[in-house]
Amino acid sequence: SQKIEQNSEALNIQEGKTATLTCNYTNYSPAYLQWYRQDPGRGPVFLLLIRENEKEKRKERLKVTFDTTLKQSLFHITASQPADSATYLCAEVDFNKFYFGSGTKLNVKP
């Protein structure tokens, strides 16, 4: 079965730098990957979707890439701000079912 893996260690970066988070999948290449943001005590909020045949997707300071050779998606936040501090989850989308990774916590220090 498919497994979505994210680095469980928190990522600590300085304000203004680019944060890069990784999502790896173990078996078949998902047709779609979504990225969500989750703040403490709240439910996840959708950020971006990328399709298998898309190499890159952008939304404001966010960028997602999808590398089917490496079985990996990278999530970048440029010019990071303390307000970007949160846990970021990736999810494989298989029609109406979603398979989430455990998330990576991002800490942006001022």
Add this chain to the structure above:
Amino acid sequence: DVKVTQSSRYLVKRTGEKVFLECVQDMDHENMFWYRQDPGLGLRLIYFSYDVKMKEKGDIPEGYSVSREKKERFSLILESASTNQTSMYLCASSLRTSAPYNEQFFGPGTRLTVL
């Protein structure tokens, strides 16, 4: 503003009690989901429903049941609560269209503690 609400933010129950977690969405979404979230394990799907009175098991349905009598409401039932069901429970909803990539909208979560 779209909204998914859950009946309680925090809940404390005793082992063996029957527990009801309620979820309501106001977006006229067909799909509704129940997850539990535990540290290091991420979100795991318990059940989902793609229509009124329809339900499908997710990855960890044991010890749980669900009810969907109305489109906007999806209930999760713990028939006999156990301590290993202490967790954060998240409800979500999404549109059901031919596109398989609709985003999910989540509620704020219910932190359930079973003593």
